[in-house]
Amino acid sequence: MSQPVAPLREATLASLSTIRTRNLRALTDTLNELEPDDHVAATIRSPFYGLFIVRGRVVRSCATDRLLVGGQHLGTTGRARKPLPELLALAPAEDGPNDIADEMCVADIAHGDIIAANFNQHPYGRFSVTGFTVHAPAAADALITGGWYLTGRELRTAAPRLLALRLIADAQSHELPIPARITRWPEPDTNSH
Secondary structure: OOOOOHHHHHHHHHHHHOOOOOOHHHHHHHHHHOOOOOEEEEEEEEOOOEEEEEEEEEEEOOOOOOEEEOOEEOEOOOOOOOEOOOEEEEEEOOOOOOOOOOOOOHHHOOOOOEEEEEEEEOOOEEEEEEEEOEEEOOOOOEEEEOOEEOEOHHHOOEOOOEEEEEEEEOHHHOOOOOOOOOOOOOOOOOOOO
16 A cells, blocks of 8 residues: 655645634635535534545535535525534635545555545536545445445445545554444434424
8 A cells, every 4th residue: 555645644634633613604604605616625524434525516406405515515505504513614625626646446445544535426526535434334334435435345346436546544544533433324313303
């Protein structure tokens, strides 16, 4: 497995470790200035995937009328949009998704590794996700980052939407808290209506 360039590694580790709180006013202002086709970088906190960053083109959902990047909802609908609680940071990105050279095989990644991956999925187009690799035995024994599958069954084949993959830091070389393996999905809340 090749080791990443030091400045990229340090910048990525810093971006995944320094955001603990969010500036709600700045998030709201940025969210309300967004239009479909703008490029953004969104930092999201997930109980399953930990902190991750999605870079790509903003699209408007036909079903919910919400703005999304890489399949991640950014905020509520309406004239005055409000950021979702999971959204920690949002900034314009002039160049769209990260340009990642495919430098490793999915069979070489493991739970807890920090990676950057490019995906392509209609209607989001090409986008990148940078975050933790999470082993999900509950999801066909796959590796996932930021809600996107990196592998197919048995962890050895690349997922169909994965375009490129780069190792930022293997699990043994960083001290960030690693999300738990996903051994089961939470039960749906049937009492919420």
